[in-house]
Amino acid sequence: MPLATTRRTGLVDQVIGQLREAISQGEWAIGERIPPESTLAETLGVGRNTVREAVRALAHSGLLEVRQGDGTYVRATSEVSGAIRRLCGSELREVLQVRRSLEVEGARLAATERTEEDLARLRELLAARDRAQDESSLEDFVRADAEFHAMVVRCGRNRLLTELYQGLTEVVTASVAATSHDRLTERVPIGHSGLVDAIADRDPARAAAEAGGFLDQLLLREESGSPHPTT
CATH class of the missing domain: 1.20.120.530 (GntR ligand-binding domain-like)
Structure with a gap:
């Protein structure tokens, strides 16, 4: 997964940006489940809470859909979509x-x-x-x-x-x-x-x-x- 390790400032915004970029570039297709928080946290070198906040923000903007007990899925490739x-x-x-x-x-x-x-x-x-x-x-x-x-x-x-x-x-x-x-x-x-x-x-x-x-x-x-x- 082509996500860079984040710096230690503005972590949530950085993770939001990197996840948004991965989605827009087709790293995960619409309807596909993204990796779990633990995997993303390890890949990005941040805590799970940081990943959770970033996912929540992207779900609010319509890019992701969080399904309780099932995982998080790509809903759209941009905020407009x-x-x-x-x-x-x-x-x-x-x-x-x-x-x-x-x-x-x-x-x-x-x-x-x-x-x-x-x-x-x-x-x-x-x-x-x-x-x-x-x-x-x-x-x-x-x-x-x-x-x-x-x-x-x-x-x-x-x-x-x-x-x-x-x-x-x-x-x-x-x-x-x-x-x-x-x-x-x-x-x-x-x-x-x-x-x-x-x-x-x-x-x-x-x-x-x-x-x-x-x-x-x-x-x-x-x-x-x-x-x-x-x-």
């Missing part, structure tokens, strides 16, 4: 409902409060998002799309709304991943240029409609069980 596997059903519907509430108001405020610098940043993020979509790069797309939506909210200059949205970063990112995977791989282009144009034109009603429109589509598809469009 893990999010797709974790976030589904009624939980995803609830996240989309909360996103709609926050993002519609954020877009409305952005149309009246944004600066030219804000607008330039929105266009940069939109361009990065579109490039990732064209290249079918899921992880880059998820990162750019989630940051784009967060930037729209920040443009509204409402600190409480921004803090509320920032507190949901993990679940928002997971919802983007869960609703983007199938359509992105099928190369179905879905853009947000209309939202940026409405914010640029300082049209709050149109910005709110643009922000709510695609989320309404996602909610309808989630409730009907249909494939998701790209957010």
Whole structure:
């Protein structure tokens, strides 16, 4: 197993990094059981508690699944894939409902409060998002799309709304991943240029409609069980 002996500082973070690297490089396949704590501890030169904490963190992020009395199995090869596997059903519907509430108001405020610098940043993020979509790069797309939506909210200059949205970063990112995977791989282009144009034109009603429109589509598809469009 190509894992290096760790240094004695930041042991848990180092073990997390090495295990994540081994998983992403295919050292263990999805569905395969990883070596027990005792074996990993000996290989890495750390205590079993350190390995246990690292495994717990990777299980929380969706890469590993701990089955009591059976062992620990690889669930996904990246946090994005893990999010797709974790976030589904009624939980995803609830996240989309909360996103709609926050993002519609954020877009409305952005149309009246944004600066030219804000607008330039929105266009940069939109361009990065579109490039990732064209290249079918899921992880880059998820990162750019989630940051784009967060930037729209920040443009509204409402600190409480921004803090509320920032507190949901993990679940928002997971919802983007869960609703983007199938359509992105099928190369179905879905853009947000209309939202940026409405914010640029300082049209709050149109910005709110643009922000709510695609989320309404996602909610309808989630409730009907249909494939998701790209957010």
